[in-house]
Amino acid sequence: MTDLPTRVTINEDGPREGLQIEPAYVPTADKIALIDALSRTGIAEIQTVSFVNPRKVPQWTDAEQVVAGITLRPGVRYTSLYLNARGLDRALATGRLNVEGGISLSASATFLARNMDMTPERQRETRREMIAVFKGAGVPITKGSVNAAFGCNFEGDIPLAKLLATLDDVFALAAEAEVILDTIGLSDTMGWAMPSQVTRTIGAIRDRHPDQALSLHLHDTRGMAIANAQAGLAMGVADFDTSVGGLGGCPFAAHRGAAGNLCTEDFVLLCHESGIETGIDLDALIEASEMAERIVGHPLPGSVRSGGTLQQIRKRLAAA
């Protein structure tokens, strides 16, 4: 438990990943307001929009308008999602985003086969093609990642050896491209990870790649995101994707079954109360979470928004 980092970097995924699954179209002005509210909290990075086919993801038909409308604040990195050359071009054309490349592979061959009609070999080939696109555009390739790293709804458990082999493939693609990856991200895409598994997995990766910075992308499908995050922190992981209000999920009513990312404000509370700096104003973040709940028009997960912070209580007691 002595490996806790002194500071973590939080990448807010709520706007891009969280809003994407909302059944109702979120007005452009609301998307802009939420991103601007988040940027005022001191957060390091916000994934803003998705440059994918608007016919497939109608929520992001207005990606360009949203990026044009946000107020860029110094010190905040504004990123976006792109899956092909067309999307990358759209992101670059905005002239307002931090555009970097990544090499991402799925640890689940069944997921690839069922959902993308693709073999692992073909996936590696598409990554080589995308690496060439990044290089052609002068976009630095900074991050590797493994999706479905801990388990998969189509394949079941992902044994550690399979995750490590997929990670080897990511490193091999990077080596081919003569790229050094800043960070390796492990994504619990379908909410299979358990804390002891996170500990074991990160330990095994550290054994092989002692100096490699790692990041975690955790989903809360079965309520384990915060415990998995704590397991990551205890292993020294200092880079996390999160989602304000747990956007992307709602365990209730028509949204039942959807599960968002690790909730930003709950994770920030955990960090602050564990002596870990985030650079984030938690009270401002809670206000952004309340805004997110108003915007989507249904209850969001996350506990701190309703439970309140310990600092608020301490301040009240000190003033009394």
Place this chain on the structure above:
Amino acid sequence: MTDLPTRVTINEDGPREGLQIEPAYVPTADKIALIDALSRTGIAEIQTVSFVNPRKVPQWTDAEQVVAGITLRPGVRYTSLYLNARGLDRALATGRLNVEGGISLSASATFLARNMDMTPERQRETRREMIAVFKGAGVPITKGSVNAAFGCNFEGDIPLAKLLATLDDVFALAAEAEVILDTIGLSDTMGWAMPSQVTRTIGAIRDRHPDQALSLHLHDTRGMAIANAQAGLAMGVADFDTSVGGLGGCPFAAHRGAAGNLCTEDFVLLCHESGIETGIDLDALIEASEMAERIVGHPLPGSVRSGGTLQQIRKRLAAA
């Protein structure tokens, strides 16, 4: 991380503690149905009802009728809450409950002063009086506990030294009474605990009392219950209070701010997926959680009820 127990005992607090804060009166038949559903899951212990003043806790006006109506299943311990001789007499009079005594002290003197108009000295005196009542009734005294063990909304942070001093007081009362306590419970009554604090606290208690069995009672006010439970498991704690569906809490609408206990089914999933036995049929437990949600008539916290279990997915994949 190698101290995980092979088996944990779960004390289901949902019926007693969870229903108590519901604003609407839960019909006696529903209370009975919920307790019976829980008893069919294989759970070790259920805290059924509260024998307190019905004017103060109108939800438990029907405590005797509920106890008379439940189907007692072999292997399940049925407990109840009593705070004085009158309550103890009522529990004993049912002839159907496991009746044991405890010695419980608050680590927060401010909480005692503000909410119970009592000094720590006076609280110890009331415990001596209750010990005499237990002894007079031939009721074994088996459990010590410290409430507000990790922090308090009225006092703020509870330093470890204060918790340890309160624990010393519990042991001193037990020694006076010539009682050996089976278990020491630490209660995070107001949801202040953080995982690293749980680790540090249990480590300090183990240093002083290496062979003392410990239990944890965790509230989810700030979303940390499952991470705190994992921290307890990793320190070898094998006895937990939980609440089906996270009963006692609901972060939404009129219930905003209320926060239940550690959710039973989420905790059971964590245990099973970590190789820890609970003796509980998780599918049956999820059905009991769905029943609890129907009974209270509002969304309950907890994730597994909506997110589903990994075993369900594994079975589906194996059958395909």
